Amino acid sequence: MTLEASKLTCRRGDLELFAGIDAVVAAGDALRVAGGNGSGKTSLLRILAGLSPPEAGEVAWQGRNIRRIRDQFNSQLVFLGHALGVKDELLAWENLVMAMTLAGRRLGPDEAIDALEAAGIGHIADLPGRALSEGQRKRVALARLPLLFDRPLWILDEPFAALDVAAIKDLIAVIDRHLAGGGMLVYTTHQDVFLQAARQGLLDLGKTPERPDAC
Numbered sequence: 607m608t609l610e611a612s613k614l615t616c617r618r619g620d621l622e623l624f625a626g627i628d629a630v631v632a633a634g635d636a637l638r639v640a641g642g643n644g645s646g647k648t649s650l651l652r653i654l655a656g657l658s659p660p661e662a663g664e665v666a667w668q669g670r671n672i673r674r675i676r677d678q679f680n681s682q683l684v685f686l687g688h689a690l691g692v693k694d695e696l697l698a699w700e701n702l703v704m705a706m707t708l709a710g711r712r713l714g715p716d717e718a719i720d721a722l723e724a725a726g727i728g729h730i731a732d733l734p735g736r737a738l739s740e741g742q743r744k745r746v747a748l749a750r751l752p753l754l755f756d757r758p759l760w761i762l763d764e765p766f767a768a769l770d771v772a773a774i775k776d777l778i779a780v781i782d783r784h785l786a787g788g789g790m791l792v793y794t795t796h797q798d799v800f801l802q803a804a805r806q807g808l809l810d811l812g813k814t815p816e817r818p819d820a821c
């Protein structure tokens with residue numbers, strides 16, 4: 607299994623965020639995308655997940671352009687972006703059911719509550735999204751991960767942000783299990799975290815590019 611990015615260029619208006627980016631992620635690999643605020647990390651992750659088109663270059667899954675195998679690619683992918691998709695009006699367990707439904711999986715209420723308990727947040731299962739703290743919302747969103755070990759490619763934007771020390775440790779354990787089972791991870795973080803993956807890559811986008819007309 608391989609995700610391969612070739613010569614990716616991303617432009618936002620007049621600003622070229624990055625150009626000529628190459629990356630290969632294979633089974634068991636973790637690739638960290640680093641860089642300053644506004645350097646283009648989220649933009650790159652969205653391109654790798656097929657959510658935005660690159661200005662130039664291509665992303666291939668198993669050697670085929672992801673735009674040509676969209677459904678097949680999506681069935682192999684877990685993407686968790688800044689917008690966690692936790693709805694204010696749904697209870698925490700209902701949010702998990704909804705996330706799994708969107709991933710094409712049926713999850714019953716008891717299974718959802720079990721999954722939240724396993725994630726250490728069973729006590730908030732019956733709270734509506736609007737009553738959750740930022741870290742709790744994040745943990746509700748992350749609770750889908752152990753249910754999706756069979757999806758090889760996880761693309762996670764700032765998964766550790768807003769988590770407390772224990773939750774970070776739990777998430778590292780989930781990710782390590784995913785990678786040990788041949789899963790793949792592309793992620794961003796502003797915190798240093800220590801994963802067990804044998805092969806860990808770093809793609810540093812550097813500082814925020816200056817606008818061409820900046821003085």
Ligand SMILES: Nc1ncnc2c1ncn2[C@@H]1O[C@H](COP(=O)(O)OP(=O)(O)OP(=O)(O)O)[C@@H](O)[C@H]1O
Pocket residue numbers: 618619623641642643644645646647648649650
């Ligand atoms: N839809 C958009 N339209 C216009 N500009 C955008 C859009 N999305 C992002 N940008 C700009 O592109 C640049 C990179 O944004 P991006 O979110 O990829 O950065 P980042 O490296 O993830 O930043 P951070 O570390 O702050 O999360 C920023 O200057 C941002 O304002």
